[in-house]
Each structure stands twice: as structure tokens, then as C-alpha cells.
Amino acid sequence: MRRVNRSERVRVALTLNGRRLAAEAEPRMLLSDFLRQSLGATGTHVGCEHGICGACTVLIDGVAQRACLTLAVQAEGRDVRTVESLAAADGALNPLQAAFRNNHALQCGFCTPGILMSFTDLLARNPHPSEGEIREVLSGHLCRCTGYANIVAAIKEAANGTAGAAPNPSP
Amino acid sequence: MQTKNSGTAKKVLRKEDASLLSGRGRYADDLPAPVGTLHAHAVRSPHAHAEIVRVDAQKALAHDGVWAVITGDDVRKLSDPFLTAVKVAAPQWALAVERVRYVGEPVALVVAESRYVAEDAAELIDIEYAPLAAALDPQAACDSAAPLVHPEAKTNEVSVRAFRYGDTEAAFAKADRVIAMTTEFPRLSFTPIECYVVVAQHNPAEGSYDVLANFQGPFSIHPVMARSLRVAGPKLRLRIPPDSGGSFGIKLSVFPYVVLIALAARMTGRPVKWVEDRIEHLVAASSGPNRVTRAEAAVTKDGRILGLRLDQLEDYGAFLRAPMPGPLYRMQGSVTGAYDIANVDVKNRVVLTNKMPSSLIRGFGGPQLYLALERLVQHIAVELHLDPLDVIKRNLIPGQKFPYRTAAGALYDSGDYWRAIEIALGEGRLDELKRRREQARANGRIYGIGFAAIVEPAMSNMGYLSTVMSAQARDRAGPKNGAVSMARVNIDPLGAVTVTADVTVQGQSHETVLAQIVAKELGLAPDDIEVILELDTAKDQWSIAAGTYSSRFASGTAVAAHMAAAQMRDKLKSIGAKQLNVLPEDVELAGGKIRSRSNPDNALPFGRIAATSHWSPVMLPETMAPALSETGVWTPPELAPPTHDDRINTSFTYGFVFDMCGVEIDPATYQVRVDRYVSMHDAGRILNATIADGQIRGAFAQGVAAALYEEFSYNEEGAFLSGTFADYLVPTVSEIPEVEILHYESPSPLTPLGAKGLAEGNCMSTPACIANAIADALGVENVTLPATPRRIHAMLESGRK
Numbered sequence: 001m002r003r004v005n006r007s008e009r010v011r012v013a014l015t016l017n018g019r020r021l022a023a024e025a026e027p028r029m030l031l032s033d034f035l036r037q038s039l040g041a042t043g044t045h046v047g048c049e050h051g052i053c054g055a056c057t058v059l060i061d062g063v064a065q066r067a068c069l070t071l072a073v074q075a076e077g078r079d080v081r082t083v084e085s086l087a088a089a090d091g092a093l094n095p096l097q098a099a100f101r102n103n104h105a106l107q108c109g110f111c112t113p114g115i116l117m118s119f120t121d122l123l124a125r126n127p128h129p130s131e132g133e134i135r136e137v138l139s140g141h142l143c144r145c146t147g148y149a150n151i152v153a154a155i156k157e158a159a160n161g162t163a164g165a166a167p168n169p170s171p
Numbered sequence: 172m173q174t175k176n177s178g179t180a181k182k183v184l185r186k187e188d189a190s191l192l193s194g195r196g197r198y199a200d201d202l203p204a205p206v207g208t209l210h211a212h213a214v215r216s217p218h219a220h221a222e223i224v225r226v227d228a229q230k231a232l233a234h235d236g237v238w239a240v241i242t243g244d245d246v247r248k249l250s251d252p253f254l255t256a257v258k259v260a261a262p263q264w265a266l267a268v269e270r271v272r273y274v275g276e277p278v279a280l281v282v283a284e285s286r287y288v289a290e291d292a293a294e295l296i297d298i299e300y301a302p303l304a305a306a307l308d309p310q311a312a313c314d315s316a317a318p319l320v321h322p323e324a325k326t327n328e329v330s331v332r333a334f335r336y337g338d339t340e341a342a343f344a345k346a347d348r349v350i351a352m353t354t355e356f357p358r359l360s361f362t363p364i365e366c367y368v369v370v371a372q373h374n375p376a377e378g379s380y381d382v383l384a385n386f387q388g389p390f391s392i393h394p395v396m397a398r399s400l401r402v403a404g405p406k407l408r409l410r411i412p413p414d415s416g417g418s419f420g421i422k423l424s425v426f427p428y429v430v431l432i433a434l435a436a437r438m439t440g441r442p443v444k445w446v447e448d449r450i451e452h453l454v455a456a457s458s459g460p461n462r463v464t465r466a467e468a469a470v471t472k473d474g475r476i477l478g479l480r481l482d483q484l485e486d487y488g489a490f491l492r493a494p495m496p497g498p499l500y501r502m503q504g505s506v507t508g509a510y511d512i513a514n515v516d517v518k519n520r521v522v523l524t525n526k527m528p529s530s531l532i533r534g535f536g537g538p539q540l541y542l543a544l545e546r547l548v549q550h551i552a553v554e555l556h557l558d559p560l561d562v563i564k565r566n567l568i569p570g571q572k573f574p575y576r577t578a579a580g581a582l583y584d585s586g587d588y589w590r591a592i593e594i595a596l597g598e599g600r601l602d603e604l605k606r607r608r609e610q611a612r613a614n615g616r617i618y619g620i621g622f623a624a625i626v627e628p629a630m631s632n633m634g635y636l637s638t639v640m641s642a643q644a645r646d647r648a649g650p651k652n653g654a655v656s657m658a659r660v661n662i663d664p665l666g667a668v669t670v671t672a673d674v675t676v677q678g679q680s681h682e683t684v685l686a687q688i689v690a691k692e693l694g695l696a697p698d699d700i701e702v703i704l705e706l707d708t709a710k711d712q713w714s715i716a717a718g719t720y721s722s723r724f725a726s727g728t729a730v731a732a733h734m735a736a737a738q739m740r741d742k743l744k745s746i747g748a749k750q751l752n753v754l755p756e757d758v759e760l761a762g763g764k765i766r767s768r769s770n771p772d773n774a775l776p777f778g779r780i781a782a783t784s785h786w787s788p789v790m791l792p793e794t795m796a797p798a799l800s801e802t803g804v805w806t807p808p809e810l811a812p813p814t815h816d817d818r819i820n821t822s823f824t825y826g827f828v829f830d831m832c833g834v835e836i837d838p839a840t841y842q843v844r845v846d847r848y849v850s851m852h853d854a855g856r857i858l859n860a861t862i863a864d865g866q867i868r869g870a871f872a873q874g875v876a877a878a879l880y881e882e883f884s885y886n887e888e889g890a891f892l893s894g895t896f897a898d899y900l901v902p903t904v905s906e907i908p909e910v911e912i913l914h915y916e917s918p919s920p921l922t923p924l925g926a927k928g929l930a931e932g933n934c935m936s937t938p939a940c941i942a943n944a945i946a947d948a949l950g951v952e953n954v955t956l957p958a959t960p961r962r963i964h965a966m967l968e969s970g971r972k
Binding site for chain 2: 026042053082097112135141146
């Protein structure tokens with residue numbers, strides 16, 4: 001394992017949304033700050049910096065993680081995906097994003113990127129989650145605008161879409 | 172015309188969503204900061220109340236990368252205390268001066284090359300405090316022996332006004348019974364997920380400030396900031412970003428930090444940025460005020476309320492920031508809620524305590540009032556052995572009385588409250604609730620039903636707060652009243668349409684609705700309209716009423732946009748008439764064309780005619796100013812100043828909400844579970860059904876949060892106990908029950924759109940409705956919110972005694 005001095009700035013290289021990028025970081029720098037301030041990926045939002053609200057959730061090697069509880073140096077050499085990776089190059093929304101739009105599942109949109117990344121992870125692992133499984137993952141996120149109901153509806157629609165209208169039994 | 176709306180509507184795709192879903196939102200912290208920007212971190216008080224003996228910043232200043240440490244002494248030299256709505260000897264600057272008055276109060280500001288460095292240096296600042304006794308409980312703080320939050324004010328109870336509407340004494344004299352109850356509404360916030368952000372620059376050559384902040388309005392606070400900075404209004408350019416991560420009233424209170432960071436920019440000569448973190452936000456950003464209400468009703472034995480007496484003691488924490496005590500006066504005209512009560516005495520009392528200052532919050536005075544009023548109505552039913560719905564019905568304002576002038580002066584524009592309630596109760600909804608209660612109780616389970624019937628005001632009269640002054644003082648101060656809304660429709664050289672408006676974006680879908688309104692008048696599709704809602708006080712049109720608060724959009728800015736679009740439409744008709752060789756009356760705008768009504772083939776594309784004013788202004792009809800930009804200015808005359816006897820039409824439109832719910836309480840865990848919830852809304856004409864229901868669901872979740880989960884707690888020394896999201900419980904999806912939303916539409920006759928506000932109603936009704944259901948379930952008189960398991964346990968014990 002690479003060891004770094006706490007006062008030493010180190011070069012952190014990672015793959016962000018398919019592109020190799022690198023920047024300097026102090027060892028204590030949070031990944032959320034590194035993404036936003038050093039790499040310019042401001043789509044990942046910071047809502048609490050203590051791991052509860054979920055707004056900063058990103059995928060690290062395909063797994064949803066809190067960027068505010070991860071140090072930038074921990075992402076060295078990893079594959080990081082953020083909300084900016086979801087839409088097509090021409091701006092077309094992917095099915096999960098489109099389902100959010102169809103169901104009015106966001107208002108201010110600040111918590112939304114984290115939720116999208118958590119469900120990008122879930123739907124990759126489990127394309128046909130039950131409503132109970134959806135609610136369990138969503139309970140790791142705080143949203144103050146919507147009251148959540150439309151978010152659940154959006155994810156159900158997205159899950160059904162990927163499943164080709166597969167049955168989606170409630171718990 | 173009154174119609175029932177099923178609440179189902181075709182899906183609307185919001186204009187806002189594609190960007191927000193793609194990480195392309197432009198929130199304050201996403202926007203580029205000027206080159207050379209420094210970063211600030213606030214050092215905050217660990218004491219509820221203390222003298223600041225000494226601040227030693229030498230070590231911090233010696234730390235690499237630190238540019239300045241700003242203290243109360245600097246702030247006092249360079250700025251003035253904030254103007255307040257009530258003259259009280261309780262000055263507040265952007266930092267604590269000489270004394271701290273609540274845990275979390277900013278005492279010093281470290282400015283450094285990065286936030287990390289600023290936080291390192293903050294630990295090197297040595298502050299010596301001499302702790303003082305703190306005043307915390309609002310009632311105890313009124314005692315003459317209580318510690319004084321502001322000794323200069325000589326009391327903590329800094330404003331008391333008594334109002335008498337009608338003949339309450341006679342009403343109480345002839346009543347069969349007097350039924351009374353005391354309620355306490357807790358302190359809480361709705362904690363937007365994005366915290367405060369300020370980026371300030373100072374230009375010493377011009378003596379001007381340029382500040383970006385996620386401020387939400389009202390812009391009546393712009394003069395407060397400018398005066399504090401000792402500059403004329405135009406020297407404080409305030410820019411609001413295109414996106415904001417929620418607000419719910421809370422982002423008004425970024426304003427002291429706008430001044431603080433502006434001063435930091437002045438002192439360092441560099442741009443300065445501050446991004447509030449969650450810990451700071453919870454401890455010090457803003458709280459809704461807690462209120463103790465003593466309510467007494469003079470009733471006949473069949474439950475008719477002849478008179479009402481309210482004593483409302485509201486706790487604003489350590490400072491009375493403008494526009495406080497708003498929540499205590501915002502409901503003044505509608506203090507009798509949905510009921511036809513001719514006689515009412517109201518005593519409004521403001522108390523200061525050693526807690527974080529209170530300010531704007533969604534619901535703004537409604538939750539506090541209706542907890543008292545609706546708990547009282549339920550209590551009247553219990554005491555008189557009546558059905559609560561019978562008591563509601565007996566006192567409700569009858570449909571034929573609209574427009575209805577309340578005892579305290581509000582003009583309720585439209586409604587048929589009982590009809591709306593009947594629809595909500597119908598289709599077996601009430602029967603089902605009763606059946607579930609019966610069944611649960613038969614099985615020994617704890618189940619109760621609650622109701623709440625409330626009036627939801629929208630678009631505040633900017634003069635309502637002057638009711639806090641006596642009529643004589645108002646005369647001396649000059650009239651305050653009305654509310655101006657503004658929106659602008661612009662046309663570009665190829666005939667493309669853009670809209671700007673006097674709102675601040677926080678997620679309410681204003682882009683979508685404004686596009687819809689303007690497109691309709693111009694015969695275009697909503698997608699043809701670009702809506703640009705970032706706001707710049709130097710270049711945009713705004714008045715003191717601008718911003719997004721008090722549900723002013725549907726009754727205010729939406730109307731202004733409708734007016735601007737209609738003005739543009741009429742001009743384009745005249746221009747089109749000349750080019751189509753027809754009379755203006757024969758011209759219509761439809762399907763992207765401007766055409767003859769009688770001969771639709773005689774048509775030109777919208778853009779061709781719309782662009783005329785750019786390319787060919789000489790060809791315009793005589794005397795016409797070019798149709799380049801039209802501003803709609805809406806200022807409804809109904810928003811009169813308070814009368815000499817203190818009657819005040821506090822808001823412009825008045826919607827209605829009726830809620831009904833069933834709750835079950837777990838006898839082992841004391842957890843309250845909302846089993847069924849029905850919410851009926853009459854918000855006049857619905858502008859967009861999907862967005863309306865989205866707003867209602869959001870308010871409902873916050874209402875549930877206030878009823879069951881969220882509370883800012885302090886211990887007996889004034890230490891703050893809710894400092895993280897692990898301590899302050901924001902409901903997740905697991906805690907928010909399903910709600911059945913119903914609509915009944917009584918269009919407002921006072922606006923061309925007929926629309927009222929609807930996004931605050933459930934913040935007002937839901938805590939009261941759930942509290943009533945808990946009272947019914949437990950058979951207790953007092954229900955303390957939030958009804959946490961610990962409190963339910965205590966209520967159960969008290970009920971058993």
C-alpha cells in the first residue's frame with residue numbers, strides 16, 4: 001500500500017466517467033471536494049458531509065459510495081462514475097433519468113444525483129427490485145422537496161422498463 | 172364556477188429536469204468563483220450566553236495561508252446593526268459583538284487560501300468567555316427575574332400587542348361553556364439539502380459590493396443588507412444563481428452572512444467565498460419559531476363558537492431579525508381560520524431567548540395557529556360529547572358567505588368549505604376510517620382519527636407586519652401595504668421568446684409554469700419559451716415583494732407573466748393586422764402562427780411578425796412602441812394597509828385544506844404509524860396538476876416531520892442537542908406515509924388566472940391533524956409535538972392516571 005505524509009500533496013489519478021484524469025490533493029481531501037473543485041465535476045452535491053443525506057453518492061468501481069466519507073487518495077486508480085456519466089453525449093436521458101422526469105420525482109434537484117447513482121448501482125445488480133428493495137435503498141437518501149412517493153414511482157417505472165414490463169411484486 | 176378535479180392529470184415534463192438530472196444544474200457552489208477567491212470559515216460560540224472577554228487571533232494569523240481573522244470589533248467599525256421591523260434595543264451585527272447569545276453564534280471569521288486552511292487556523296484562535304445564565308424557556312423568559320438576552324432591552328418580552336375584534340366579552344358572557352387549551356409548537360427547520368453559499372467581491376474604487384448568494388427573498392431585506400454595509404442600494408449588487416437546492420423559507424436567513432462575507436472581501440481586498448456546512452446549518456442557520464398558545468373558546472352546548480381568545484407567545488431566539496415577528500402576524504387576518512367567528516381577542520407576545528434566531532419557514536405562522544385552533548376544536552367536541560365533524564360543520568364559514576370578510580379583516584376570496592369536506596368524506600373514505608378504528612379497538616389496539624380544516628393564505632400583504640405597531644406609530648412611519656409582482660416577456664431578433672420574473676428558483680417548477688402561461692397567450696408551445704430565472708438586483712426588475720415565499724407565485728408572479736404575455740400578444744396582433752391587411756380584432760395567435768381569425772389561411776409565422784420590432788420598427792403601426800419587451804406589473808388593490816382598528820387583509824388569496832387521518836400507536840414501541848391520510852385542497856384553479864400534487868406531497872412530508880420527528884432541542888444550559896442528521900431526524904422514505912390528494916376548485920375571482928397558493932397548506936394542517944388523531948387514540952387532552960415514542964409513552968402514562 002502506498003504511504004503518504006499528511007502534509008504532502010499527492011497526485012491522484014483516476015478514471016472519471018471513462019476519462020483518465022489526475023490532480024493534486026492533500027491526503028485529507030475528501031473525494032467530494034476533489035471531484036467538484038479539482039476535477040470540475042460539480043454534478044455531485046454535498047449535503048451533510050457526515051454520510052447521512054446521500055447527496056454525494058457516486059459509483060467507485062461500480063459500487064455506490066458516499067464521496068464525502070471517502071478520501072480523494074482512496075480513489076487512486078479506481079473507476080469513478082458520477083451523474084454526469086448518465087445521459088448520452090447528445091444529452092438524451094437514460095431510462096432512469098427519464099423515469100425521474102416522467103414522474104416528477106425531483107423538485108430542486110439537489111439530492112437527485114446521489115439517488116440516481118444509488119439506483120444505477122442497484123439496478124445493475126438487481127434489474128427487478130421489489131418495492132421493498134427500492135425503499136430500502138432510497139432510505140439511504142434525504143430529499144426535502146418531494147415526500148419521496150414520486151421517486152419510488154420513478155424507480156419502479158425504470159425497473160419495469162429495463163425488465164420489459166416484468167412483474168414487480170410489492171413486498 | 173366550481174369544479175371538482177380528480178387530481179389526475181396528464182403528465183407534464185418539467186423544463187428544469189433535463190439539466191438537473193444530468194448534473195448540469197447551476198447551484199451557487201457550482202458557479203465559477205473569481206480568480207484569487209479566498210475561503211472563509213466561521214468560529215462559533217460554544218455557549219448559550221456569555222461575555223466575550225478576549226479574542227486572541229495571533230497564532231491563527233501567523234498560520235500559512237491565512238489572510239485575516241475578522242471579529243466583532245471589526246464588524247462594528249465597518250457596518251451597522253441590521254434594521255429590524257420592531258424597534259427593540261437588541262442590535263445584531265454580522266458577528267457577535269461583546270456577547271454571545273446562542274450556541275453557534277458566529278464570533279470570528281477566518282479568511283484563508285482554502286477552506287481546509289481556514290478550519291486549521293480556526294483551531295488556533297483563543298477566545299475567552301465569561302459564561303452567563305441563559306434564558307431558554309419562552310414562558311420562564313418572560314419572568315422579570317429571568318436572565319436578560321439583551322440587557323439594554325430591559326425585558327425579554329420585547330413586543331406585546333392586544334387586539335379586540337367584535338365583542339368578545341359579550342360572547343363569553345352568554346356562552347354555555349368556556350373551553351380552553353394550551354398548545355406548544357416546537358422549534359424545527361426544513362433543512363434544505365443545499366446549505367448557504369455566499370461569494371462576495373468589493374470594489375474600493377466604487378465603494379461597491381457584488382455578491383452571489385442563494386438568498387430567496389423577500390427582497391425587502393436587500394435594503395437591510397445595504398444599510399448594514401453603509402452603502403446605497405445600487406452599491407450592493409446581489410445575484411441569485413439559476414438553481415437553488417431547496418429553501419422552504421430558510422434561505423432568507425443567509426442575509427447576515429451576505430454582509431459578513433462582503434465585509435471580509437472589503438477587509439482582505441480579495442473575493443471571498445463561504446459555503447456553510449451542515450453542522451453550521453443545523454446549529455445556527457434558522458429555526459421556525461416555537462410558540463405557546465393559550466386558546467379559549469366561548470361555546471354553546473351544541474358546539475357553536477361565539478367568541479375566541481388567543482394568547483400567542485412566540486419565541487424568536489436571540490435576535491428579532493427582519494422581517495420578524497412575521498409568523499405571529501402573517502395569520503392575523505385569518506386568525507379565526509376556516510370558521511365564522513365574529514368575536515375574537517388576540518394577544519401577540521414576542522419573547523427573545525438564548526437560542527438560534529427564528530425566521531421564515533414554510534407554513535410561516537400557520538402551523539402554530541392551526542395546532543392551537545384545530546386542537547381546540549377537537550377538544551370542544553370531546554368536552555361536549557359531540558362528533559368533531561359536527562363542531563367543524565357548525566362553525567365553518569358557509570359557502571354562500573363568500574367573498575367573506577373575517578373579524579380580523581381578511582377578505583376570503585372564494586370557497587365552499589363544507590362542500591369540499593363532503594367530497595373528502597365521501598366515496599366511503601370516512602366510513603373506511605371509522606371501520607378501521609372500530610376493528611383496531613375491538614382487537615385491543617390503539618387507534619385514533621383526526622381532522623383539520625384550515626385556510627391557506629397566499630401572497631402576503633407587505634403591510635401586514637405593520638400591524639405589530641400601534642395605529643399611531645403606523646401613521647408616523649408612513650403607509651405600508653400591497654405587493655408588487657413583475658414578469659417580463661422579451662422577443663429576440665428571430666422572434667424567440669424569453670421570460671424573466673421576480674422569483675428565486677428553489678424547485679417550485681416556475682420555469683415550467685411560466686412557459687406554459689406565456690405560451691398560451693402567444694399561441695406557442697411551452698417548449699418554444701425560454702425562462703431565465705437567475706436574478707440580478709442591478710439589472711432585473713424587482714420590488715421588496717420579490718422572491719419565493721408566502722406562496723406568492725400562483726397569485727402574484729404567474730399573474731404578472733400572464734399580463735406581460737397578454738400585452739405582448741395585443742401588440743403582436745396590431746403588428747400582424749397591418750401585415751395581414753386585416754383588423755386587429757380579426758387577428759389570433761395560434762399554433763405558432765399569427766393569422767386572420769376569419770381566414771386562417773391568411774397567416775404568417777409567429778417569428779416573422781414578432782421580429783418586426785427589431786428589423787423594421789418604422790413599419791410598426793403608428794404610435795406603437797416596439798414590441799421588444801413587455802413587463803407585467805401586478806399590484807392587487809385588495810391588499811390595503813391595516814385599518815385604524817387593526818383589521819388587516821394579511822394575504823391576497825385564501826385557499827382551503829381539509830385533512831383527515833387515522834393513526835395507530837404501537838403499545839410496545841410507542842411509535843405512531845399513520846395508517847390512512849386524506850388531504851383535500853381548494854387552491855382555486857390549478858395551474859399544473861402534476862406540479863401542484865408534487866408541492867402538496869412535499870409539504871405533507873414536512874408536516875409529518877413536524878408532527879412526529881423533527882425538533883431542535885436544547886438542554887437546560889442551552890447546549891444544542893440536534894447538531895447532526897443523526898440527532899435531528901429528517902424523515903426518509905420509510906417514515907412518510909401515503910397520502911390521498913383530492914382537489915376542489917373555487918377559482919379566485921380576484922386574479923385573471925383564478926389560482927391560489929397551495930404549497931404551504933399541509934405544513935399547517937398535517938401537524939394538527941395528526942395531533943388530533945393521537946389525542947383521539949390515547950384519549951388524552953395534551954399532545955406534545957413532535958410525538959416521539961418517548962413523548963407518547965409519557966402521554967400514555969398521563970392518560971392512565
